[in-house]
Amino acid sequence: MDRRRFLQGSLATAAATTLGTAATPSALAAATDRPSLPLPNLIDVGQSGRLDLVAQHGNQSFFSGNPSATLGYNQDYLGPIVRARRGQDVAVRLLNDLQQPVATHWHGLLVPGNADGGPHQAIRPGGVWEPVLSIDQPPSTAWFHAHTHPHTARQVYAGLAGVFQIDDGRDDERGLPHQHGVDDFTLVIQDRRFDPLGRLGMMDRMHGFQGDHILVNGAHYPRARMPRSVVRLRLLNGSNARIYHLRFDDDRPMHVIASDSGYRPQPVAADELRLAPGERIEVLVDFGDGHDARLVTGPDQNQGGPGMMGMMSSLRSFTTSVLEGDTPVLSFHPGSRKATVDQLPETIDDELPAPPTEFAQRRHFSLDMMLGGMPMMGGRGGPTMGINGRPFDMQHINEQTSLGTTEHWIIESNMLMHPFHIHGVRFRVLADENGRSPRLENQGYKDTVLVDGRAEIAVEFTQPADRETPFMYHCHILEHEDAGMMGHFIVS
Ligand code: C2O
Ligand code: CU
């Protein structure tokens, strides 16, 4: 299909399934020039060892003309990319310049509970938080985002999220592109909903929020100039609930080089990659042929089965914005200039050790959607969700684990798939869907895994966390987390 028909077709679908009028933001976007891919500011803290962040109010015009009220770190919407060196300390000074409390969590950093930024560490309006982050983990793409119970979904949706990269200075030896904005692109993928004037719209609770427009670094279906080389894409699903199925419309392969918590030994080619909220995946893509290509996503199928829909038919009207078919996410336009890498490396990192087979403990977690019968919608509290039959309770520590041990965690989901995330650890996926050996996305070290049925993971506890500042585990569909699908544990 040629580019123009592809574009018109998918935009027409998006418009029809959402707002249904001619004055939709989609129509606006089709009528005007598409934006270029915004490149977030890179703050390299390798030299200074200092990181100053301000959680602030902003205004962002997503579509020409009408600004939306947003939140961001150091900017109107989203935040900078922080790049830190393995082995260094980063002294953070985070000022909360908002009129609401904000906790800020370093998702993917292996730091003790007292620096982790979970809901127990909310910063009051006007307050400052000064954790020191001792970076002692392999290179990876982590991120930071609001984690203020029970307002995480709203605050992240409004823009409180940024990226945190860990670098060890050895990417040249590995043959990996690493020049930010030249051949190394960080892509924060989020879905958002807009009113007919192009302003950010509201959210849902039960399925988690689903938007009708996909943004990359805050721009709707942007264009990115590429070198005629091998480039690195660091993909982060920063959406509240949407699961992406990403592929190139010309079927060019994506060569996976890293999962959430670091590199894999060799690149592995994939045609399509699934990315759940909270997950990161890094890929190499070869634009040496000089041809334009588009990254697209298939529909999110995480809407529950017929039983789910029947049970919650009253909720359907809240979730009308399902994107059907392929939706374009980002288009790539290679020029004539080359960057430094034009061949895929054969080896990136050491072989992964075999997953552990001996465990200090086994624990079961069931991700429960409707505690106490039917969900209440419209009421102030919204639905109540939980883990092992219990909604999150700030006062009740759910689990106690021992520093230096590895445990076997078995996580079960029902009705929907849930991306399960654990703070302060990395883990290996032993089996993803009901005993099956892990799919490509789940190989290597991770901190978030999409649970579809029953998943089993081997979790390493290398960071301490006490009662005052425990680690969290939760569903990364942010509406589920806010509704109580979260627990916390100490490591001592
Ligand atoms: Cu990315 Cu507890 O979160
Ligand atoms: Cu986390």
Ligand code: CU
């Ligand atoms: Cu969930």
